[in-house]
Amino acid sequence: MKTGLVLSGGGARGIAHIGVIKALQGHGIVFDKISATSSGAFVGAMIAYGYTPDEILEKLIETKFFPYLRPGFGSTGLLHIRRIETIICQYIPENAFESLKIPLVINATDVVSGEEVLFETGELALPLLASCCIPGLFSPIKFAGHELVDGGVLNNLPVESIQNEVDYLIGSHCNPFNLDKPLKGTTEIIYRSLILAMHSKTRERLLRCNLQIEPPELSKFSLFDFRKAKQLFDVGYRFTNQLLEGVSTPFKYLT
Numbered sequence: 191m192k193t194g195l196v197l198s199g200g201g202a203r204g205i206a207h208i209g210v211i212k213a214l215q216g217h218g219i220v221f222d223k224i225s226a227t228s229s230g231a232f233v234g235a236m237i238a239y240g241y242t243p244d245e246i247l248e249k250l251i252e253t254k255f256f257p258y259l260r261p262g263f264g265s266t267g268l269l270h271i272r273r274i275e276t277i278i279c280q281y282i283p284e285n286a287f288e289s290l291k292i293p294l295v296i297n298a299t300d301v302v303s304g305e306e307v308l309f310e311t312g313e314l315a316l317p318l319l320a321s322c323c324i325p326g327l328f329s330p331i332k333f334a335g336h337e338l339v340d341g342g343v344l345n346n347l348p349v350e351s352i353q354n355e356v357d358y359l360i361g362s363h364c365n366p367f368n369l370d371k372p373l374k375g376t377t378e379i380i381y382r383s384l385i386l387a388m389h390s391k392t393r394e395r396l397l398r399c400n401l402q403i404e405p406p407e408l409s410k411f412s413l414f415d416f417r418k419a420k421q422l423f424d425v426g427y428r429f430t431n432q433l434l435e436g437v438s439t440p441f442k443y444l445t
Contacts, residue, residue, distance in 0.1 A: 191440060192222040194356030196349050196399065198392070199228025199322075199342035200364035201413035202422060205250065207233040209426030210362045210403055212243035217434050219360075225295045225352045227341035230362070231321040235314065238290040239282050247423050250416075253277060278315040287311050295351040296321050297341035301330050306344045308351055347395040358440060361399030363392065364426075366409040401439060405429035 195214075197207050207230055226234030236246045279285050287294060287310055295310045298320040309317035313333075320331040320338035330337040341348065347363055396402050407425045411418060 191358055192356040193219060193358045193360065194352040195221045195224045195226075195234070196347055196352070196359065196361045196395075197224065197226035197230030197234050198347045198361075198363045198365060199230055199340060200346075200408075201229055201324075202415040202418070203364040203408050203411055203413070204229025204233060205247070205416075205419050205422040206364045206405060206408055206426030207362050208243045208246050208250075209423040209428070210405075210430045211237055211426075212423075213427050213430035213434065214360065215243070216431070221292055221360075223293045223295070223352045223355055225297075225348045226321075227297050227346060227348055228322050228324075230364070231296045231318050231341065234294055234296070235278075235290070235318055236281065238292040238294040240291050241281075243423075247419060249281065250419050274319060275315045278318060282314060285313060285315050287314050289314075295348070297345055297348045297351065298323070298336075298338040299341055299343040300336040301325070301339045301343075302337050304344075306341070306348075307334075307336055307338065310351075345391075345395075347392050349395045349398050353398060358401075359399045360401045361396050361403065362426075363396050363402070363404045364408055365392075366404060366406050401433075401437070403430055403433060 195211075197204070211233070221237070224234040224238055233246065237243070241249075282289060293310065295308055296317050298307050298309070298317060299305075300307050316331060316333045317338075320333055321341040323329075323331055323339045325339045325343065328339075330339050332338070346365070347361060349359060349361065353359055396404065405425050407429065408422070411422060415422065
């Protein structure tokens, strides 16, 4: 039986995916293919390369990303994200989809044509950054003839790219639609508006998954709560462990 994993975007809340994956692996679940967008794409790439969830969390806590961002005055975003390519290449030196141990599909949005663009071969770092490129906050990334922004704009839970290639689909969605925390700042409001605009399609995609993971406690965290990485990790881990103990899955008796 082939198992697919789909990871949504969600800014800092995407760190919860790492805890989700640790719990899934602890129950004997292995992934044959991963589809991911935005912050989920970063987690997906690291897992696909062979890092453990604990190693990914440690790297996120240790790495200071902000010095790699620079102001985008006079451009189409407040910040340029492209220099973070350096960090990704430190984590994955080959900088190629072909170096991954698990096949990975990343989606981004062509802001000019209005089309979803999928990447699964060739250069890895720039498609990954493009998938994380929140409109308005980051300038679009020009790559392979496209002007690319966050994949979540058109598809924040990209099940379609792998659903016909696996027998069992696990969806991890880190954007609860009911928030417990007030929105702070223009960027959070813009991103929240995007999420709400995609609400019905994302919900429909999550329902296509055989196992649906959506920790409600993530509603307490904001898009930029990166300093709460350990808490976000723990939320994903605890919720998924409890979920797996309470539902019937093909993996129930693997441990």
